[in-house]
Amino acid sequence: xxxxxxxxxxxxxxxxxxxxxxxxxxxxxxxxxxxxxxxxxxxxxxxxxxxxxxxxxxxxxxxxxxxxxxxxxxxxxxxxxxxxxxxxxxxxxxxxxxxxxxxxxxxxxxxxxxxxxxxxxxxxxxxxxxxxxxxxxxxxxxxxxxxxxxxxxxxxxxxxxxxxxxxxxxxxxxxxxxxxxxxxxxxxxxxxxxxxxxxxxxxxxxxxxxxxxxxxxxxxxxxxxxxxxxxxxxxxxxxxxxxxxxxxxxxxxxxxxxxxxxxxxxxxxxxxxxxxxxxxxxxxxxxxxxxxxxxxxxxxxxxxxxxxxxxxxxxxxxxxxxxxxxxxxxxxxxxxxxxx
Ligand SMILES: NC(=O)c1ccc[n+]([C@@H]2O[C@H](COP(=O)([O-])OP(=O)(O)OC[C@H]3O[C@@H](n4cnc5c(N)ncnc54)[C@H](OP(=O)(O)O)[C@@H]3O)[C@@H](O)[C@H]2O)c1
Numbered sequence: 268x269x270x271x272x273x274x275x276x277x278x279x280x281x282x283x284x285x286x287x288x289x290x291x292x293x294x295x296x297x298x299x300x301x302x303x304x305x306x307x308x309x310x311x312x313x314x315x316x317x318x319x320x321x322x323x324x325x326x327x328x329x330x331x332x333x334x335x336x337x338x339x340x341x342x343x344x345x346x347x348x349x350x351x352x353x354x355x356x357x358x359x360x361x362x363x364x365x366x367x368x369x370x371x372x373x374x375x376x377x378x379x380x381x382x383x384x385x386x387x388x389x390x391x392x393x394x395x396x397x398x399x400x401x402x403x404x405x406x407x408x409x410x411x412x413x414x415x416x417x418x419x420x421x422x423x424x425x426x427x428x429x430x431x432x433x434x435x436x437x438x439x440x441x442x443x444x445x446x447x448x449x450x451x452x453x454x455x456x457x458x459x460x461x462x463x464x465x466x467x468x469x470x471x472x473x474x475x476x477x478x479x480x481x482x483x484x485x486x487x488x489x490x491x492x493x494x495x496x497x498x499x500x501x502x503x504x505x506x507x508x509x510x511x512x513x514x515x516x517x518x519x520x521x522x523x524x525x526x527x528x529x530x531x532x533x534x535x536x537x538x539x540x541x542x543x544x545x546x547x548x549x550x551x552x553x554x555x556x557x558x559x560x561x562x563x564x565x566x567x568x569x570x571x572x573x574x575x576x577x578x579x580x581x582x583x584x585x586x587x588x589x590x591x592x593x594x595x596x597x598x599x600x601x602x603x604x605x606x607x
Pocket of ligand 1 (some may be wrong): 317427548549551594596
């Protein structure tokens with residue numbers, strides 16, 4: 268197999284505030300013929316995710332920062348085009364962390380590649396509902412928030428990849444679900460996914476208005492909050508929480524581009540009196556749930572209890588645009604880039 272032509276993206280500069288297209292740079296390259304122990308892969312899909320913004324800061328975190336001039340990384344799905352590795356053959360479907368590029372050649376372990384069985388799902392689902400965002404939703408709501416049948420659950424970012432999955436898992440577990448999302452169309456979708464109440468937070472654009480809407484939807488309070496957004500949503504959830512409520516703190520996208528330190532919720536003292544549990548988590552800590560997650564997800568998708576949406580941008584050239592779109596609310600469900 269000859270080398271494959273590829274295009275790839277690097278970080279040109281560390282974004283300040285909202286990232287700009289000029290913070291990214293692309294280059295032409297080639298994925299060479301594999302040497303011993305390597306595979307050559309043609310990517311068909313790549314993921315853009317909010318956590319990537321965190322890796323653009325030069326600071327210590329649970330994953331190392333991206334380096335200026337180095338190829339960006341992220342989840343991708345592709346097909347093996349040549350193999351010099353005993354465990355991989357031409358035609359195998361693989362997931363990897365070698366996203367932001369069209370093709371690659373490497374030792375599979377160096378890019379966290381995994382051979383995937385062919386299923387009835389589209390390959391793109393391996394980056395969404397059956398991939399990292401799906402497991403985040405599953406572990407976050409079932410284990411971190413310790414979901415109980417009959418709970419009243421509030422989910423922010425409810426039309427996104429993680430949030431829309433959380434809404435549906437909570438409905439499968441017979442909970443009352445309130446989903447918050449930006450805009451009428453997204454709220455319609457959240458309702459269609461089964462949420463009992465929806466809040467268009469863009470129509471409630473002050474803390475007081477958001478809290479009023481949440482209290483209207485949950486007059487007796489909430490038992491669980493799944494936080495994707497932070498800020499006013501978190502504060503309103505603390506205010507509306509019942510005693511002993513559990514919060515799965517998954518993300519705070521409203522603060523990812525902040526250039527100044529952000530204030531904490533002013534009502535944090537209620538954590539004491541209401542005996543709330545606020546528990547942050549990272550999906551990687553819960554990979555032990557992967558087998559059960561895949562089994563449940565396959566069953567739920569098959570039975571029609573779990574639906575998934577995707578927003579697809581075509582071509583590697585649009586990858587930065589897709590990434591920026593996450594912070595502009597341009598995606599419904601999983602934001603993906605289709606390659607090739
Ligand atoms: N802890 C973990 O291991 C883990 C793993 C995966 C994801 N996460 C976190 O989970 C959250 C959701 O991730 P995702 O991949 O599913 O992304 P997503 O929800 O599919 O996409 C991001 C969405 O965030 C909303 N948003 C953007 N800026 C906002 C703002 N200022 N205020 C309120 N909402 C805003 C937008 O929806 P609207 O149009 O509705 O505003 C946008 O569509 C993120 O916070 C992410 O960092 C955490």
